Each structure stands twice: as C-alpha cells, then as structure tokens.
Amino acid sequence: MMKTAMFRIWRGDGQNGEFRDYTAEISEGMVVLDAVHQIQAKQANDLACRWNCKAGKCGSCSAEVNGMPKLMCMTRLNELPLDKPVTIEPMKAFPIIKDLVTDVSWNFRVKKKIRKFKPRPPDAPDGTWRMVQEDIDRVQEFRKCIECFLCQDVCHVLRDHHKHEEFIGPRFIVYTAALEMHPLDTENRLEDLKKAQGIGYCNITKCCTKVCPENITITDNAIIPLKERVVDEFYDPLKKLLRLLRPKE
Numbered sequence: 001m002m003k004t005a006m007f008r009i010w011r012g013d014g015q016n017g018e019f020r021d022y023t024a025e026i027s028e029g030m031v032v033l034d035a036v037h038q039i040q041a042k043q044a045n046d047l048a049c050r051w052n053c054k055a056g057k058c059g060s061c062s063a064e065v066n067g068m069p070k071l072m073c074m075t076r077l078n079e080l081p082l083d084k085p086v087t088i089e090p091m092k093a094f095p096i097i098k099d100l101v102t103d104v105s106w107n108f109r110v111k112k113k114i115r116k117f118k119p120r121p122p123d124a125p126d127g128t129w130r131m132v133q134e135d136i137d138r139v140q141e142f143r144k145c146i147e148c149f150l151c152q153d154v155c156h157v158l159r160d161h162h163k164h165e166e167f168i169g170p171r172f173i174v175y176t177a178a179l180e181m182h183p184l185d186t187e188n189r190l191e192d193l194k195k196a197q198g199i200g201y202c203n204i205t206k207c208c209t210k211v212c213p214e215n216i217t218i219t220d221n222a223i224i225p226l227k228e229r230v231v232d233e234f235y236d237p238l239k240k241l242l243r244l245l246r247p248k249e
Contacts, residue, residue, distance in 0.1 A: 002027060005082045007035055009047070010089040014096040020044075021085060026077055032088065033061055033072035036100075048099035056213055059148030063100050064089045069150040069211045091153040104149055110168050113196075117179055118187040135183035141221060142178035144214040147171065151208035151218060157201045167198035170208035170218050177222035180229070190233045199227060 003026045008019045022043050024035040033051060040047045051061040054073045061072040066080065066087050080086055094102040122129055151170040157163045168176075176193065179185050193199040204227075206219045216222075233239065 003082070005035070005077065006085040007039060008085040008087045009036070009039070009044075009100070011044075011047070011099050012096070013098050017096070019087070019089075026082070028078070030077045031073055032063075032065055032070075032075045032077065032080075032086065035077065035086075036072060036088065048097070048101045050101045057146055059146035059213075062091055062148045062150050062153065064091060064153070069153040071148060071150070071213050074213055091149065093153040093155070093158040094149075106164055107147070107149055107152065107169075107171065110172050111175065114168075114172060114176055114179070115187045115189050115192065117182065117185055119184040120186045129184055131183045135181075139178045139181050141216055142174050142181075144216055145171065145174055146214060148213060150211045150213065154207045154211045155202075156205070156207070157198075163198065163201060167201045170202070170223065172197070173199060173202070173226060174216060174218055174222045177226055180226065190230050193226060194230050194234055199223070199230060202227070 004023050005026045007022045007024055009022060011017055011020050022039045024038045026035070033049075033054060036047070036049050040049065049061070049072075051073065052058040053060070056071055056074040059071070062069065063072050064070070064087075065072065065075050069091060072088070077086070088100065090096050090100045090102045091104075094104050094106065097103050119129075124130055149171060151174075152158055155167075155169050157167045158169050173193075176189055176197070179187065180189055202223055204219055204224065208223075209216070209218045209220070212218060
C-alpha cells in the first residue's frame with residue numbers, strides 16, 4: 001500500500017530562504033534522495049540538489065536530515081519517524097549556493113596546502129622498498145574517505161565557531177594522518193598541524209566519527225595519534241630543552 005509523507009525542505013540561497021513543505025509518495029526501500037527526486041519531478045522542478053552515484057560512494061548528496069549530517073542516498077525512509085515532517089536542509093558549515101547545494105570549495109583549497117607525500121629512497125637492490133604489512137594496514141582505513149564532508153559539517157569548530165582559516169577540520173586531519181603514518185613518507189607536518197592547521201582546536205567530541213558513512217574511526221585512529229605526536233614534539237620538556245640547545249640552521 002502506497003503511503004505519503006511530509007518533507008520540509010530548505011529553499012533559498014545564502015541571503016534569503018525558508019522551509020517549504022511538500023508531500024511525496026513513499027514505497028518500500030526508498031531513501032531520502034528518492035523522495036527529493038520525486039518532489040523535483042512533480043512539484044519543484046527548480047529544487048537544487050547535488051548527487052551523482054546514489055550508492056554512497058561519491059559523497060555528493062550530503063545534507064542534514066532531521067538535523068543530522070547524512071548522505072541522502074543512504075538514509076532510508078523506513079528508519080525515520082514519518083509521523084512528522086522529514087526536515088532536509090543544506091550543510092551548515094559551508095556557504096549556501098542554492099537550496100540543498102553548498103559551496104565546499106574551501107575544502108579543496110585546504111587540501112592543496114597540506115605537505116605532499118615525500119618518500120624515502122629505495123632500500124632494496126632492485127630499487128624498491130621494503131615495508132611491514134602492519135604499517136601498510138594502518139593507513140588503509142583512511143583511504144576509504146569519500147570526501148562527503150559530513151565530518152567537516154558536524155565539527156563544532158567549523159559549524160558553530162567558523163574557524164575555517166585556523167582549523168583544517170577532521171577530514172584533512174585524516175588525510176594528514178594517512179601521510180604521516182605511511183611507512184615510506186619522510187615529510188614532517190607536525191609544526192603545520194600545531195600552528196596553521198589548528199589541531200589544538202579539536203576537543204575530541206567524536207561527533208565526526210559518528211557521522212562518517214565509511215565508518216572511519218576518525219577520532220581514535222587519526223586525530224588522537226596526531227595530537228599525541230604534536231604534544232611529544234612541542235611540549236615534552238626534554239625535547240623542548242634539546243631544541244633550545246640545538247644550533248640554529
């Protein structure tokens with residue numbers, strides 16, 4: 001039997017906007033993105049919504065559903081309370097372009113500023129490297145990131161305090177962790193993390209881990225280890241003394 005549900009969708013741009021109510025027919029297996037497409041087709045042809053794969057792998061359809069950052073294509077309607085309107089709005093950590101579409105270009109500018117991979121020289125006679133499998137496994141989790149930026153959206157440092165110029169956010173701490181923990185990498189990014197990238201702003205609420213659609217353990221496996229490395233490097237009393245005694249280059 002076909003059911004109907006109410007959807008309260010944000011319409012507007014960065015200057016003006018409001019929530020508007022729509023109804024959509026709901027059938028078994030539908031996700032939020034299906035309902036948005038139905039509303040686009042039948043009631044609001046000009047509704048702006050970014051999407052691509054509809055399989056939870058491109059990260060394009062990020063939005064806030066009932067106040068929680070989610071991928072619309074992976075949020076099933078049978079898991080939501082349909083006795084009241086389903087609220088759909090754009091991510092709050094980024095400027096609104098139109099309706100559900102936000103400008104996430106800041107993220108790509110941040111990524112360009114992170115020091116790139118710098119491999120050590122080959123250590124085998126045939127010009128290849130030798131690595132321990134355990135070291136390789138450690139960084140594989142971080143490579144699952146689809147750059148949906150839900151972790152950036154839920155981070156209170158960006159979402160509520162708008163520290164975009166001082167903090168790179170959890171997604172790029174994960175990216176940095178993948179480089180810093182790579183068994184072949186020799187670049188040192190700790191000073192950047194401490195100063196320009198603001199890792200000290202993170203107070204480990206684990207909200208980024210909670211919303212990650214790829215189930216990356218962002219806080220425990222990326223943020224905390226990098227925080228510990230920064231503390232060891234800059235706040236360990238012995239290392240601090242050695243830096244003072246070390247001749248300046």
